[in-house]
Amino acid sequence: MSNIYDKIIFATTNEGKMNEIRMIMKDCNIPIISLKDAGIRADIVEDGATFEENAIIKAKAVMELTGCLTLADDSGLEVDYINKEPGVYSARYMGEDTPYSVKNQSIIDRLKDAKGEQRSARFVCAIAACFPDGKILTTYGTIEGEIGYEERGENGFGYDPILYVPKYQQTTGEMAAEFKNEISHRGIALRKMWEKLKSEI
Numbered sequence: 724m725s726n727i728y729d730k731i732i733f734a735t736t737n738e739g740k741m742n743e744i745r746m747i748m749k750d751c752n753i754p755i756i757s758l759k760d761a762g763i764r765a766d767i768v769e770d771g772a773t774f775e776e777n778a779i780i781k782a783k784a785v786m787e788l789t790g791c792l793t794l795a796d797d798s799g800l801e802v803d804y805i806n807k808e809p810g811v812y813s814a815r816y817m818g819e820d821t822p823y824s825v826k827n828q829s830i831i832d833r834l835k836d837a838k839g840e841q842r843s844a845r846f847v848c849a850i851a852a853c854f855p856d857g858k859i860l861t862t863y864g865t866i867e868g869e870i871g872y873e874e875r876g877e878n879g880f881g882y883d884p885i886l887y888v889p890k891y892q893q894t895t896g897e898m899a900a901e902f903k904n905e906i907s908h909r910g911i912a913l914r915k916m917w918e919k920l921k922s923e924i
Contacts, residue, residue, distance in 0.1 A: 728924050730754045732761050734795035738879040740909070747904050747913045753924065755794075763788060774798065774811060775861055778851035786853040792924070794916065798848035798909060799880045800831060802870055804837045813882070827874050827885045834870050842869040846886060846895070848865040848908040850916045852923075860919050864911030867893070879903065 731753055733744055741757045748755060758765065767784045771777040775798040781795035799813030809816035809830075817826050834842055845867045852860040866888065874884035876896025884896035888906075895903055904910040 724852060728753055728792045730756055730791060731924075732756055732763075732785055732789060732791050732793045734758060734765075734767075734781045734793055738881070740796075743900070743904055743907075743909055746900065747910055748917055751917065751920075761791075769797065769811075771797070771811065774849035775851070775863065776849055777811060778849045778861065779839065779853070779859060782851040782853040783859070787857065790855050792854055793887060794850060794852050796848055796850045796909060796912065798846065800830075800844060800886065801847055802834070802844040802910065804814070804834050804843075804870075805830070805839050823881050823884075824874065827882060830870060830882075830885060831872065831874075837870075840869075844868055844870050846882070846908040848912040850909075850912045852916060852920060854923070858923075858924075860916065862912045862915035862919065864908040864913075864915065866906060866908045866911070868895070895924065 733755055735741060735757055736759050745755060765784060765788060769780055770775040771780055777797035778795045782793045786793040787791050799810055801807040801810055817829060828839045845865050848864045850862050866886040868886045871885050871887040871894055876884050878898060878900060879896045884894055887894045
């Protein structure tokens with residue numbers, strides 16, 4: 724790697740997400756910093772119709788502000804029984820300041836009549852990288868599961884306590900961080916992106 728970049732900005736202020744990102748990209752010898760670390764306050768309107776569109780919007784906006792190679796992700800929960808809600812509105816579902824314990828209980832309540840495969844759901848993550856020369860790369864990852872009947876697990880953040888993964892007989896909120904990063908939607912998308920970036924930086 725030629726290290727023509729002295730840092731990579733990841734367009735998020737979510738420290739839980741940054742911890743995951745740094746663990747997954749631990750072999751990257753360029754500092755990966757958050758918007759907060761970079762001292763950036765950007766009010767970016769995420770009005771894309773897909774996770775990929777929103778990731779590109781965020782990465783491009785911050786790259787244009789800073790002139791730095793910028794990565795951004797857009798991720799969320801799709802619940803089939805309720806028409807793939809909350810989807811791209813996952814962070815804004817019921818209001819951005821609403822605690823996830825409330826959001827999670829709302830989804831559980833909306834699925835009170837759903838049984839078995841009707842409870843199918845997944846986490847989705849799209850990652851975009853925007854380079855100062857205008858080049859854009861994107862990757863995508865998912866983890867399939869079903870909505871549990873109650874919150875379980877103190878690990879992770881957001882909707883993690885309600886996505887139960889039958890294959891592992893636990894929610895993503897019960898998974899140890901290193902294991903979750905191996906199989907998660909963000910882990911899959913980020914490793915794909917890291918492979919693409921290795922030939923670029």
